[in-house]
Amino acid sequence: MIYNFELIKNKRKIISFSTLLILLSLLGILYSTFNTSYKKPINLGMDFIGGNELRIERVCEEECSNFPPDSVLENLREISKNKNVLNNTKLQFQNNNKLISIRTPYLSIEESNNLISNLDNIVGPLNYESKDSRLIGPKLGKRLLNNCVASLLVSLFAISLYITIRFDKKYALFALLALFHDLLIVFGIFSWLGIILSVEVNSLFAVSLLTIAGYSVNDTVVIFDRIRENLKSNKEGHNETIQLSVNESFRRTTFTSITTLIPLLSIMLFGSYSLFWFSLSLSLGIIVGSYSSILLAPTLLLKD
Amino acid sequence: MKRRQGWLFFIIFLLTLSVYLLINYPLQLGLDLQGGSQLTLQIIKEEGKVTSDELEAVNSVIDKRVNNLGVSESNLQTLGGDQLILELPGEQNPLVASRVLGKTALLEFRTQKKGTSTDLKTLQLQRLNIKELIELYSSSDKTQNDENYLKIIQNDLKKIEQELNYSYTSSDIYGMLIEIKKYVDKEITNLFIKTDLSGKDLINAGRRQEQTNSNWEVLLTFSNSGGEKFAEITKSIAGTNQLLAIILDGESISEASVGSQFVNTGITGGSATISGNFSAENARELEVQLKGGSLPLPIEIVESNTIGALLGSKNILKSLYAAISGLIFVGIFMIFNYRILGFVSVLSLVLYGFFNLALYSLIPVTLTLPGISGLILSIGMAVDANILIFERIREELYDGNTLTRSIDSGFQRANSSIVDGHITTLLSCFVLFLLGTNFVKGFAATLGIGVFISLFTSLNCSKTILRFFTTYQSLRQKNLYLPKKNFSN
DSSP states (O other): OOOOOOTTTTHHHHHHHHHHHHHHHHHHHHHHHHHSSSOSSSOBOHHHHOEEEEEEEEOOSSSOOOOOHHHHHHHHHHHOSSGGGGTTOEEEEETTTTEEEEEESOOOHHHHHHHHHHHHHHHOOEEEEEEEEEEEOHHHHHHHHHHHHHHHHHHHHHHHHHHHHHSOHHHHHHHHHHHHHHHHHHHHHHHHHHHHHOOOBOHHHHHHHHHHHHHHHHHHHHHHHHHHHHHHHOOSOHHHHHHHHHHHHHHHHHHHHHHHHHHHHHHHHHSOGGGHHHHHHHHHHHHHHHHIIIIIHHHHHOOO | OHHHHHHHHHHHHHHHHHHHHHHHSOOEEOHHHHOEEEEEEEEOOSSSOOOHHHHHHHHHHHHHHHHHHTOTTOEEEEETTTEEEEEEESSOOHHHHHHHHHOOOOEEEEEEOTTOHHHHHHHHHHHHHHHHHHHHHHHHTTSTTHHHHHHHHHHHHHHHHHHHTOOOSOOSHHHHHHHHHHHHHHHHHHTEEEEEEEGGGEEEEEEEEOSSSSOEEEEEEEOHHHHHHHHHHHHHHTTSSOEEEEEETTEEEEEEEOOGGGTTTOSOSSEEEEEEEEOHHHHHHHHHHHHHOOOSSOEEEEEEEEEOHHHHHHHHHHHHHHHHHHHHHHHHHHHHHHTHHHHHHHHHHHHHHHHHHHHHHHTTOEEOHHHHHHHHHHHHHHHHHHHHHHHHHHHHHHTTOOHHHHHHHHHHHHHHHHHHHHHHHHHHHHHHHHHOOHHHHHHHHHHHHHHHHHHHIIIIIHHHHHHHHTTSGGGOOGGGTSOHHHHTO
């Protein structure tokens, strides 16, 4: 089967589409920065701002009794020693009232243990074997954030250095442009997810961005490799050779994306809850990355 | 021909070795997979950086304390020059650990200033009152009419406030109670003068139950010079009204008088007991802190992760489902599209899985949830190399080349793209591993190892298996390598 994408004809459409996606992402980032309660380009989770997250299952005979979260919080406040710790607290019942998840600002270990035993008194008994509790101090969170930003910058620098050495400057520039395009769009999508669904990003999100960066460049480099090879041997015009190379690599790129998406989908479906958003951002990155490698980056190489 | 066979035997040898390793050196599971607590401890220094000597000193004190607590298989590592990560596997209570670890355990012996008896008595009485109030407050929590209790506590607090001439900064009652307790402790400490005897003169600490009641006491054993100092100090205050205070982290935990029978020699024998109202648990914590010595710098617990054992085993199962279903679906996809080639890639994926896990147990890599997702993701990436090669082989076949030639040049021509792709991913992994936190490191390590091994399995194992297959005439038909509907093309 020969694929035939009319890259040359659709140059304008492809560039407009990418521009639209980028504008939508920027819009989300701007909206998030000025019009949300957290005033950040993206909704930072407790990994970066500190806090306390507790998930624990209740022991129920058959069906778990129903408690309105507000009244549970009210009860907790009444018997709590330090009332301030329960400001900005979110409490949810999930999984047929069986799973309690509670988020508070940073607590000391002692306060956190108190909270659990108070919770046990109100909605217990609780199954401590199913406990998942995380506490992160605000200072550590800030450090983590700086760390993530630093590692993102360093690895971007390393990648651009590598492709500049391997290819010429023009190729490197466009591969990087495609890379920023991919990262910006995934960032923008999560910005919107934060605005609409209050999805928070944690340090695994930063990891996914780094992986996407590696993947996106990898994908683009394979196509550029093909273009370069064909340009050496082919007698057709520059633009036609690029179009041919893209069509020759099309199946490889989509298949690679599919085989990477399949395990990610398995993680989303069967894996642990804490990895869901991580797998989602990686999947989005791979989809956007494949698009930009097949269509956007080669289109940018076309001559007028 | 001989070289090909050599590779085949080498791969079979590696597979056997991997299985052997996996059976004899089981994989290390992280706390999120087996349950337990992880604490990140931050060393606090007001000015300047924490030196490596200080870091080492803190490390060894914490290590001693954890060992004295009797936690088995705990693991302590330093991180980033001023942090320590402590892992407590199993169902240990992080609260106990935090109480024991957070204390500096600076032990001092001080003698009372002259003419402060009245002041001390007042303060001791206040301290008793406050302790009772705190207990009352804790126990009043769960009763219905805690409003009344709160009023009583509030009134009492007001009285204490007036007597001490102290004004609060805190607005809630619990905060006030803690604040006033600290203030009284400090005032008591101020009534005593430092001596040259300190925790440094201690060589051991122990505990035992008091004979007269069920309370516990803590025993101190001094070094030779410490024993002499102790005798000297006790001699100087024997028979006077001055008391000897034992002060831990600036808070007096015991004040005792020295009987007049010691006026000539002081208390000799190089040991002392602290008998307060210690519970068994408190006595044990104090013993652990004293035995471990004092921390050169205070520490703070900045992160804590606790995962129950049941949740840990659930996490393993879930990851296993994810990994196996991912492998199966990728396998089906590959066989459907590339037929025999797809089957070869499945075989080399299975090899890839074994080599990976064997390397984890060899290095060793502690397997965590992000680590497993790195592994699962690297499966997808390992297939990438196979696809690159297979596409090239197909092109060669479409061009009408022979099978052997197509396979050879397919591998050759895909080589540079594969190496490029792998290097960019390895670069990200490398940066993640160097700069990342603990959590991120696991992901970077497994993904990096995976990418590295996939270079070997996709370039070498796939080739060897494929060549082995093509030695059989029945497996040499071209249509076994291409999807039927595309073949006419």
